Structures are given as structure tokens and as C-alpha cells.
Amino acid sequence: MLDVCLLGSGGMMPLPYRYLTSLILRLNGNNILIDCGEGTQMALRKKGWSSNPIGLILFTHYHADHISGLPGLLLTMGNAERTDPVLIAGPKGLERVVRALLVIAPELPFEIEFMEFTGDTEFRFQDYRIEAFRVNHNIICYGYTIHIDRAGKFNAERAKEIGIPIRYWSHLQRGERIRTEDGAEYLPEMVMGKERKGIKLTYTTDSRPTDSIAAHAADSDLFICEGMYGEMDKVSKAREYKHMTMYEAAQIAKSAGVKRLWLTHFSPSLLDPREFMGEVRKIFPLAEPGKDGKSIELHYEEE
Amino acid sequence: MLDVCLLGSGGMMPLPYRYLTSLILRLNGNNILIDCGEGTQMALRKKGWSSNPIGLILFTHYHADHISGLPGLLLTMGNAERTDPVLIAGPKGLERVVRALLVIAPELPFEIEFMEFTGDTEFRFQDYRIEAFRVNHNIICYGYTIHIDRAGKFNAERAKEIGIPIRYWSHLQRGERIRTEDGAEYLPEMVMGKERKGIKLTYTTDSRPTDSIAAHAADSDLFICEGMYGEMDKVSKAREYKHMTMYEAAQIAKSAGVKRLWLTHFSPSLLDPREFMGEVRKIFPLAEPGKDGKSIELHYEEE
Numbered sequence: 001m002l003d004v005c006l007l008g009s010g011g012m013m014p015l016p017y018r019y020l021t022s023l024i025l026r027l028n029g030n031n032i033l034i035d036c037g038e039g040t041q042m043a044l045r046k047k048g049w050s051s052n053p054i055g056l057i058l059f060t061h062y063h064a065d066h067i068s069g070l071p072g073l074l075l076t077m078g079n080a081e082r083t084d085p086v087l088i089a090g091p092k093g094l095e096r097v098v099r100a101l102l103v104i105a106p107e108l109p110f111e112i113e114f115m116e117f118t119g120d121t122e123f124r125f126q127d128y129r130i131e132a133f134r135v136n137h138n139i140i141c142y143g144y145t146i147h148i149d150r151a152g153k154f155n156a157e158r159a160k161e162i163g164i165p166i167r168y169w170s171h172l173q174r175g176e177r178i179r180t181e182d183g184a185e186y187l188p189e190m191v192m193g194k195e196r197k198g199i200k201l202t203y204t205t206d207s208r209p210t211d212s213i214a215a216h217a218a219d220s221d222l223f224i225c226e227g228m229y230g231e232m233d234k235v236s237k238a239r240e241y242k243h244m245t246m247y248e249a250a251q252i253a254k255s256a257g258v259k260r261l262w263l264t265h266f267s268p269s270l271l272d273p274r275e276f277m278g279e280v281r282k283i284f285p286l287a288e289p290g291k292d293g294k295s296i297e298l299h300y301e302e303e
Numbered sequence: 304m305l306d307v308c309l310l311g312s313g314g315m316m317p318l319p320y321r322y323l324t325s326l327i328l329r330l331n332g333n334n335i336l337i338d339c340g341e342g343t344q345m346a347l348r349k350k351g352w353s354s355n356p357i358g359l360i361l362f363t364h365y366h367a368d369h370i371s372g373l374p375g376l377l378l379t380m381g382n383a384e385r386t387d388p389v390l391i392a393g394p395k396g397l398e399r400v401v402r403a404l405l406v407i408a409p410e411l412p413f414e415i416e417f418m419e420f421t422g423d424t425e426f427r428f429q430d431y432r433i434e435a436f437r438v439n440h441n442i443i444c445y446g447y448t449i450h451i452d453r454a455g456k457f458n459a460e461r462a463k464e465i466g467i468p469i470r471y472w473s474h475l476q477r478g479e480r481i482r483t484e485d486g487a488e489y490l491p492e493m494v495m496g497k498e499r500k501g502i503k504l505t506y507t508t509d510s511r512p513t514d515s516i517a518a519h520a521a522d523s524d525l526f527i528c529e530g531m532y533g534e535m536d537k538v539s540k541a542r543e544y545k546h547m548t549m550y551e552a553a554q555i556a557k558s559a560g561v562k563r564l565w566l567t568h569f570s571p572s573l574l575d576p577r578e579f580m581g582e583v584r585k586i587f588p589l590a591e592p593g594k595d596g597k598s599i600e601l602h603y604e605e606e
Contacts (some may be wrong), residue, residue: 038345104403
């Protein structure tokens, strides 16, 4: 089960009732944070989730509204006596930006590891498979697709037939190859069915609509996308500053065939996104306005 | 009239209901902010006060809980189309720290001017007279006393006797010397009474009690002081980390003979400072627990 919480849903400037855009994912005690604007640690605390199991922090880009909460969050993790390293990943320039911010958080009791993307990248972190892909903002910016892969079903009948000792079963289920002392070899494909549908989440903010977003979002269980403006007359503003309207987000959701869409990264000028949902849902009926603290548990589909 | 608002009353880590310590002063359209932790711009917005008239930002020191909100605040001031320069003042190292943080706020439409203290300093900003003085923390840290000076009473009878034309009166009231075209000289001291009591406010956080604090706080109309801990058994912790308990703050307030004391910079472990006020008021009856948004108007005393 993947626990998802939109910690903040604001863009550009935090408001007293709206933290800056940040998302947290929880899975098996290893959490990922995506973006960390001013107030993220307050939002996390409000949700009642600890900052300490965050092992990976992903950044879409380095505008202040997406990263200004980082020094405070790292300090709080340090104050909670974290000693495990934290991996921080994002577009090129990451280490320079983070090291500059660390001038006000100089003595952390844990290491920071950096991973900088110079193009579309796929990597694994714990039980997550992460795709980072370029989007189209006024500075280099990435979107993320997070996969929780699910192995095929284990065929116990078949394992018994082959005579694989039970002590190897869990290894094979985890995809490991076994070579026993007496020379027998057992491979996962001997006993595992076809890979089953996992969980897929896609997150993008600060971008014009792009083919890369639609392609990566395809069939996502949850697509969280910027819907900075709802007013029809703000389309040109969205174009100029390379942001997205709610309707553009809904069009992508529709063409990508996602299961649900959460809008986020609202302009401070936009007081209540619900106001525009009627129009948005004409394009994509499963659209929902994001709000601070909105969360969902995403489960594997039943067999 | 000096408008004072404690924007945040938390130390170390912001809580969902407690922003980090920050104070704002408003006087004649020129505002001063002291410290700017994460969330300060949210607190300001919650109070309904604009960030734009802030002309001076003072820092006590550069631990993240006192400065992490700066990049976001400056960006918001920029988004509000500010073009007037902002003066930022604080202990040595200021420019290095602020320039590092500006990596995430690179294109501000206004200049930043820096003033770094290397020892106790007195200077004027608009209608404020500011004393910066060293306190005793684990890094260099300053406290501030803000004076709103008040000239003596203008003696109109005397001005008429001397025959000073009315058009010069307001200049003399502002302390200017007048030399007329026909060679007459009028000096403020000819017509102004003795300087009257102005308004005095003293602000210190992150320090052990020091003589410098007591001396500068003397007779303040408002003394805002760290009271990080209220539990009696936290005295040794306060000593170790160079902070102050509520009782130590009350002792200073008493010996300095201030008019009122607001406690602030509460430890995140301290849930409700009111719990300890009974004991605190045994030392200094005019002590009040600070809380976010607490504000007061300080007026000149009547003649």
C-alpha cells in the first residue's frame, strides 16, 4: 500500500491556509518527499507524519517556492537524531543550490547524497522505481512518475513439482536466483507468473502541457498536476510564465487515461479551486481539487 | 504610535500553530522586521499586514530558525513590485549568508543593502533609533533596543517673542537650524523644550542572561525576551545550549524595570506557555506569554 499526502497545494507564495506544493509518499517505512517549499515541515507535522523516514527528496526545480523549506526540514531531521544518509535528487545544479542553503544548517548529523539529472532518468530507491522526465518551464524542470512494481503470482504447485525447498521460496519471490550447494539452480521465472499491475503515480508542476507528461502519466492511478489558474482569461498568463491551467491539466489527464487527477500549485490569486471544478470536470470527470493534507491510500488491484 | 506584532513565537522548529520567532514594528509607513524564520511571510499575511513597507530587516543571528524565511519574503516583496532598496542588518557574516540564500531568489527587482556589526552599534533608520548589542549565545548573537525619540514641546509663545516667522516653525520642530536670507539664525534650542520621553522596545532571543540585556532593556515600554523553557528542570539545558528560561527572563525584566514583558521563542517541547505564568509572575507580575499575532500599540506618554 502506497500512502500519498499532498502536504501543500500552493504555488509561488504560501498563504496562511495553504502551504507551498509538496508531496509525500510512504511505503514500507521508506518515504519520498517531492518538493519542499517554505512550511513543508509544518504541513508534515500537521499531518502527524514524521520527517525521519524520508530517505529521498526529489526536486522538480529550484525556484524558492519548491525548495525554501529544505534547510528547516533537514535541521528538524537532525534534531530528531537521524544519522542515516538522505538522498536528494533533481535537475543539474542541485548540489550547488543545496550546499548554498546549508549555510544556515551547517552541522547536520547525517550525510547528504546527491543525484543530478542531465536528461530523462530511471532509477530505483528501496521499493520504488522512479522515472524523472523533462517538462517545459522557464528553467529546467522535471516531472516524476513513481512505480511500485508488483511481481507475478508465485506458483507453489509448480515449486513443489520441481522440488524447490521451501526455504528458497521467498528468495525466488523477490526475484533472486538460487544456486544450491549441490549444484541445483532455481530461477524466479520457473515459479513466478507474469508481472502484475503495480501502482503508478505521476507528479508534475510548473510546466506547459508536454507530450512527455502525457506519455509518463499514461494509466497512472493518481496524476497530480499543476492547475495554477482556473479563470479562463489567465491562459495567456499561464503561457507567458510557463504554467498550466486546470483545463490543460484535465486535457492531459483525459488523453493519458489516468484513474484520478488532483490539481495543485494554485496561484495565490486563486482563493478556492472548487469554484472551477464544474468546468474542469466537463473535460475530465475524475478531477479533484488538491488541498493541503489531502491523502489517499493506493492499493494493488485485486487478482 | 508604534505598532508592534509578534509574528511568531516559536524557537528551533515551527509547529502547525506556532510560527518561528519574528517581530514586526510599524511606524509612519516604515516597517522593521526582526528575524525571519520559516513561515514569517505566512504570519504576516495572516496578520493582514503587507510585506512591502518593510525597509529594514534586523537579524539577531543566522541559525535557520531565525532566517530561513528570508528568501521567500524577499520574493514576495519582489512579486509585489517593490523597487525601493531593503536594508538588512546583523552580525558579521550577514552578506555571505544572505547571498548564499539568494541562490533560490536570484532576480529581485530591488537592491539589498547590508550593514554588518562588529560590536555594539547605534544607528538611525527613518524615525527609529536602533541600538544593537552583543548577547551570549553559542554563536555571535545580538539583541536590539528600538527607540522612538520624542522632541521637547514647541514653545509658540517664545517663538513669537523672538519673532520667528511661522513658516520656519515646523523645521525647528524637526530639529533643523534655520539661517534666513537676511542673516537671522534660529536654532531649535531657542524654542524647543527638553526632550520628552519617547517609546522604547527591547528584543532579545537566544542568549543566556547578560548585563548587556538588563542595561539595554532598562525602562523599556515593552521587553520581548526569550523564555524557551518553563519547566524547572530545564535550567541546565538552557545553560548548555545558551538559551534562557522564563524565570531568567522575568528576573531581567524585574531588574531592568520594564513596563511589560512578553516571552517568546518557545521550545517545540513546550506546548502551552500559559501553564508556567503563575510562577513567572511571582518574579515579574507584568509578564505575558507571547503568542503568534500578539500585538500592541505603544503610544507616547501624555504630557
